[in-house]
Every structure is written in C-alpha cells, then in structure tokens.
Amino acid sequence: MALPRGMVIADAWSQLSDAVAPLSNSSGRPLARTVKLILDPLVLRPVQNPRFAGSAVDIEHVDDLRTRIREAGPVLAATAAWYQLVKRTRRKAGVTDGNPQDLYFQRCFELAHLHGTPDQATAAAELAAELVEDVRSSRGNKTVEQLRGYITDPGNVPELNQLLGAAWRTDRRIIDGRADLDARSEFLAVCATAPDSEMFHRLTAHRVGTHEANELTGDGVARDHGLSRHRRVAPPRLGDRASKTRLPPPFDRSILERAFASFTAVFHRESMADIPALIRQEIHRSAGAWQLAEEPSRVAMVLGRDATADLTDPGPAMARGDARARLRSRWQRQAYVHRVLRLPDRAAPGLPEDLRTDVRHPRRAYLRRLWVRLHGREMRGESVTADAIWDLLDGVLRSVIMDQRDRLKDTLGRGR
Template identity: 30%
Template sequence: MTGAGNARLRSAVLAAAWVRIPGVEVLSSGDGGPLTRTIKKIIDPLVVRTAARPRLGRPLLEPAAAAELTELLLADAPRLRATAAWFTHLKRQRRALRITAGDVQDVCFPLAYELATAFGMPGPEAPEKAVSALRELHGEGDEAGIAQLTAYLDDPRVAADLTADLRRHWRSDAGLAAEDAVALLGGFVSDLSDTAWRTLARSAAGHALGLALRRPGGADVLTQPVSDLGLQRGDRTAVPPLLRRDEAGPELLERSVERRVRATLRRLPAGERGPVDALVEDERRRVVAGFGLGLPALATCFALGVVLAPALRPLDGAAPSEIPEFARQLNAQVAREGYVLHARRALAGATPLTPRPDPELVRELREFAKQFLGRLWIRLHGFDVRGDRPADAADVRDLVTGVVRSTSLDLRTKVRRALVARLPDLEAVS
C-alpha cells in the first residue's frame, strides 16, 4: 500500500490481491491477475458487489477503499478456489452436452460461483451436479425464450399491430430543442458536479437529442456526422423493424425489436423474466424513446457519450485545447497506451503495424468513437432492462471512463494478438 493520500489504480489493487489466492489459475490471465471476465462476472457483481459499493468500482482507489477491496477479495478466497474448480467441471460437462449458447466464461463463471456457494469444493458428485446445473440453466434459458419470441413475432396479427404501434409513436416530441439539449450536456461536461447532473438528469436532454436524429437535419447540432458514430444509416433514424432476418448491422438506433428482446433474454435470468409479449411491449416503448432508452437519465448518459465522442480520437494524439477537460482526459487515457503509440508510428510509416496490411484493425483504431458508443449503448440498455441508473455525477464519470477503458483494452488485445501471430514476419521486416 502506498502512503496515505495516494490513490492507486483499481486494476493494480485487484492484481496484487489476486496473486495471493492460490488455485484460481483458470480464472486468471497470463500475468497472474484476474481475467477481465472474472472481474466482470464474479468479482464486481458477486464478491465486491459494486452496485452497492460504487466507491470500490472506481478506476482510482484511495488507500481506505483499496484496503477494503483487498480485504473483501481475500476473505472470499476459499469460495473463489471452489469457483475455479467448479468452472473446470462445468466447462467439461458443457462440452459433453454439446451446449454452445453464449460464451463459456460469461455463462459458467457466475454459475460456478453459485455452485461454490452452495456446495464448497466439488466432490465425487460434481459431474452430476454440473450437468444438472447446466440443464436447469439452458433448458428453460435463452433458447426456449428465443423460440417463444420468434413464434410470437411470426403471428401476422401481432406483427401488424406492433408495427402500427411503432409507427404511431415514432415521431414524438421531447419538448426541448436539440440545441438546448447540447448546451445542457456541454454544461455538465464542463462542470461535472452533482448539481449539474441533477439538472441534466431531470431535463429531457437525452430524449430530445435522440429524437432530433429522426428529422432531416436534426444531426446538424453534432460536430461529427452520425454515420461516423454508427448510430444510423442515413441522415435520419429509420423506424426499426420488428424483425430483421440475419441481422448483424452495427447501427445502434435501427436495431430490430427482436434483436433488442434477445439482448433482454440474455441479461435476465429465466426466473426474472415476464411473459414474452410483455418483454416485447417493454422494448417497443424503449424503441420509440430517444436513443432507444426508456429511462431519461440513461438516454441522457448516452447523449453525453455522443457529445464526448468527437474528442475520442486517440490516433490523432492529444485533443485540442478548446475541448473540455473531461473529454481531453478521456482521450489522453487511450492516446498514451503503448499499442496506440505503436499504431501512430506505423501509420506515419516509421514501422509496420503488422507485417502484412491489416485494414480491419486500422479501421477499428480509427473508429474508436464508434466502438465506444456501441459499448456504452449496450451497457445502458442493460441498465434500462434492470431498472438501474447512475446515482450522481461520480457514477456518470465512472461509467463513461470505464467504457472508454474497456473499449481500449479490447482494441489493445486485438493489436497484441495480431502482433504475436505475426511476430516472426515482423522481426524479418524490422
């Protein structure tokens, strides 16, 4: 622990505590710290419970918070060791049952922790218990819910009624000009105080800006074209369809109702879901709200991301001085990453990014703002489904900062994989 008053990176605190727990290798990364998914699926929601202790989820921790986080993690060491052991059983039995739904870590990390809580370390009956848990999870899980959803939307009368309802409510008015919404958002970015956040959260700023994008010229209040941000295809947001077969487009605001309900099915345990018609109606109401988010505070959080996005250009280096300090800090957080500096040198012609051209990787690096907004919207949609929202300005800052960080880590991993895969060729040309 550093001296009093010195904040520490949360990731460093977690890594230092994690290496003191033996027997958790399957939950650990190559450097010995916890995997990103271990943090996301086990440590934060189940061990630390950051929803109830948001002060322990911030990127920088004061000494007292760092000590509390370390204590919580070490106190749960026996259960974490059991979780690692159960995960091995779940992974083996999942393969035997030929279950492919969802990412194995996303699905099995929380389930392994649940089994560790119920039974401790796995015993001789562990394979049977793992099979039973997997069948209970998947038998009435996503696949059954999706089948019900598909059957419901395939009913011609249901589809006609919902489509008419969507179109009827699509062109609504938030009662606030888009220019005024941007001004309110800019005021919060410059101030970042609880007072400014309360004013912003009570306003219709988020919905107003989202609804403005449905009108020709409505995006003129933004400093970056919406096509560059991955929000929509044309100059106005099209009414999302109920169903779009083989949908894979990235346009956030034009995702079908069916795709959004599928996301809800993934986020909610089977026991917490309502009937499929109620899930569809909930999502229909979200679709017609600004930015497709029902809670005004969450629409405002996404609008804030849209306003900040033009400053997130790490490949260009430091943001201009006229950009608000918070936006410059976010950009600097990524711009000083080693993989970004390497990419900048490569694009300047000083050294190859990879031995062979990798236009897809370069495109993703250039489109950092789009990647950030995609991840932010998914996070906020999850909040909307569960009825969560930021409590204060610090929560909003932590949310945005965390999404920037996770976007950066994802891109860093892609660059690292490309470099490692082509290391012999890279050495030959360097």
C-alpha cells in the same frame, strides 16, 4: 504513484496455484468474467473498499489488494473445482443454453464457501445436479430459442410487422424540448465529483435528449455517430437470426438482434418482461428518439456525445473535475492510440479498418457502446440517475479502451 489495477490483479493471480486454471485464460490471467463475477463483487468488493475501485491502485494499497486475492486462493481453487463438476453435470443433463460462466460462477463460489472442494463435500454430485436444475428452472421460458421462436412464428409475424409499421409511420421529427446547452455543459462540469440531481432533472423535464435526437434524421449523422452504416436510418426488420459476434451497429439491428444482445446476459434475464411484452416494447423503442424509450437514457446519450466531442483535440484547458477533461485525458494517455495514429497504412496491412477508424474517430465506438449499455438498462428496467451518469460515461470509455487495446495487441502480435 499508482499501478494499473489489471496488472496488480494479474500479478496476484499468478501467485495462486494451478487449481484456479479453470477460472483463467490461456495466458494464466483471470478471465474477464472471473474478475466481473467473482473477484470484484465477492473478493475485492470495490463498493466497500474504494481503494480498489479505480483503474489504478495507489501504491500504498497494492499489497492489500494482493493479500485479498492470495487469502481467497483456497476458496477460488474450490470454486474452480465445483465449476468443473457442474459443467460435466450440465453436459450430462443435456443443457446447452446460456454461458456457463454467467450461469454458474457465483453459485460455485457459494458452494465453495459452504462445502469446501467437491472432494470434501457430502454428495457433491447431487449438489451439482441440484444447482444445474435450479438454474434451469429459475429461468423459466426465457431462453434464446424461445425468443427466436416467438419472433419467427408465422402466427406472430403479421401482427408484429403491423405493429412495427405503425410505430414507424408517425412523424419522427421532434418539435418539442429545449437544447439547454448551458445546462448540459454545467452538468458535465460537476457530474464526476458532485452530480447535480436538480440539473439532471431539468435536462430530463425539458426533454433535451428527445430534442437533440432531431439531428439523427440528417443525412449521414447517425453514421457519423457510429450508430449506423447507412446515410439514412430505416425501420428495422423483425429478423430471424442473431449472433453476438456479428451484430451490426445499433440502428441497423433487427428487432431480434436488439432483444438478443441484452437477452443473452443470462443473470439479468429474470428482471426483463416476458417475451411477448419484451418484443413489443422493443418495437416501440426502435421508433423512439435515439431508439431508446426513456428520457433519462436519451439525455445520457446527449451528455455522452457532448463529453466526447473533442477526445482527439488538445483544445483549451478545462477544470480538472470536468467530465470532458477527464475523458479526454484518459483517452490521450493511451499509448496504443498514438501508435495507431503514427502507423502508415503500409506498416500494418493486417490492421482492421474498423479498428483504425475507431481509434481515429473514438466517439463513434464510444456512442455505440454507450447506446448498448443504456439499451440494456432499459430492458432490465434500471433507471438512469444523476449519480450514475459519471460512472456510466467513464465506464464506457474504459471499456472501449480495453477492447481496442486488446484488438491492437492481437492484430500486431499475429503480424510478427
């Protein structure tokens, strides 16, 4: 027997004092960034403690997980106190760029370990000011405003438009590469339990990802994959504005929106190229197969497409270790999926059409999110290896499920 990991964490968190409120949401649960930036890497450490790594925790390990969080209570409370002080210091310094949680959560955890609470520290105000300045200076010129400023600078626009036109004037039909359908199927059959590096190398060497991008030139194919709203994919614009809450599907994004989407993850920024090089790389990437630059990324898109082709179809049984069977089982276990599918339109007039469509055609939402993750990896210079494929495929589906479940709960909750 096992319990959902999120539920166990939330229950353990609820036993902590009100001092951790700055790290909590309005429901008293830990913020998503608290889990991602503090609890997982610094408290639970699932890489070192695999019993805490899955989406569910076996019943014999539940008390251990709760104990870990309970024992970390004092340092978490001190982290929250430092975070409040650092935010006030940041406002006084006039710093507005970047998400404070991304910027300071882990650094505040360090301060809590070294000094306890701010009240216990000598010169806490000076330490907070040093932290704000250190983070600001370490980021150099890589700010969102500088990114926008570079791509909209009238002195740069003609050259960038010329580069964009040249990249998209090439014949985009790919004639080389091999489909290797059997090899793709064989790799998916083992990647969750015993990833075969030689087989993945074969898929990459045969340019399977590039070859399979041929279909995206077909009428409506990119739209059916959830990667565009249009029947035909067109070259992107340079763009002059971007908002994380209103980003279009991947193939419809401007160059600015493509760079902006990954650039706003502040703690990854320093691993990226400088802004002029980053924009030029993005222009060339936009004209590539799957609008990605690296063949392993393109192969990963093909594997994700293959693995999610029949999420909604009971279909023939496959070996339990097969990635396709695992993903299909995870999707079909979601109660909210069946709830949405049973709802007639008149029963939930407030349900967004895009949510209803994504639940009925989950591969669209899945491939959008998979593309975003692979694109972000490329921008940060991170390679895709055989060992990483299953975590990537499974992690994307878990992310889609959590997002859709939260949106459904929110929508139906408002309708009561």
